[in-house]
Amino acid sequence: MALRNLVLEGDPLLRKTSRPVDEITPRIIKLLDDMADTMYYEGRGIGIAAPQVGVLRRVFVVDVGDEHGLIEFINPEILETSGSQTANEGCLSVPGKTCEVERPDHVKIKALNRNGEEFVLEADELLARCICHEYDHLNGILFIDKSVDGKVYNTDDSED
Numbered sequence: 001m002a003l004r005n006l007v008l009e010g011d012p013l014l015r016k017t018s019r020p021v022d023e024i025t026p027r028i029i030k031l032l033d034d035m036a037d038t039m040y041y042e043g044r045g046i047g048i049a050a051p052q053v054g055v056l057r058r059v060f061v062v063d064v065g066d067e068h069g070l071i072e073f074i075n076p077e078i079l080e081t082s083g084s085q086t087a088n089e090g091c092l093s094v095p096g097k098t099c100e101v102e103r104p105d106h107v108k109i110k111a112l113n114r115n116g117e118e119f120v121l122e123a124d125e126l127l128a129r130c131i132c133h134e135y136d137h138l139n140g141i142l143f144i145d146k147s148v149d150g151k152v153y154n155t156d157d158s159e160d
Contacts, residue, residue: 002034003041004053009094015140018049018056020075024116028059032072032114035061038092045092047130049137052093060134064126071121076111076135085125089133089143096155099147103129 007013021028031050039048039061049060063070083105090098107128110120123131133143144152 001037001041002030004034004038006038006092007052007054009097009142009144013054013056014051014093014137014142016051016056017140018051018058018138020058021112024074024112024114028057028074029114031055031057031059032061032074035059036063036070036072039063046126047134048092049134051137051140058138060137062127062130062134064130066127068121068127072114073109073111073131073134074113076109076131076138078132078135079108079110079120081108081128081132082106085129086148087129089129090155091133091143093137094142094144097144097152098155099144099152100149101133101143101146102148103132107131109135 035048035053039045046064047062050057058075061072081104084102085105086100086102088098089101106124108122109131112118
């Protein structure tokens with residue numbers, strides 16, 4: 001198990017656009033493995049993007065606990081979205097804060113897996129939300145930027 005340090009809100013790295021992966025090397029495979037370990041550590045999260053561990057590459061992993069299990073995305077591209085859902089979100093890089101965020105209820109995404117094989121995935125509900133949240137990280141966008149009412153709350157429900 002290799003845990004990576006989390007980059008936290010306020011670090012300018014989280015506001016940068018990630019670069020595509022040109023070649024899937026052993027370093028990218030290790031990044032995927034370390035990101036999964038970091039996400040799973042003490043049940044902390046259901047998704048993590050490379051910028052959250054200090055790497056500006058277009059890579060993220062998700063596992064919302066459904067039949068898909070761990071899904072790794074390299075150079076993802078959202079092809080289409082539809083519907084709408086609003087729910088409370090949090091983030092490993094923004095500890096102790098939550099807010100209501102509107103996201104698509106359905107997403108179709110194309111990416112490469114760790115073997116360099118392209119795949120297309122259609123996701124709904126929580127998986128769609130998680131994919132969109134992590135995809136935003138690759139473009140320097142945090143969930144707190146998308147608060148539906150402009151309010152961000154501490155996890156103790158007091159206004160920030």
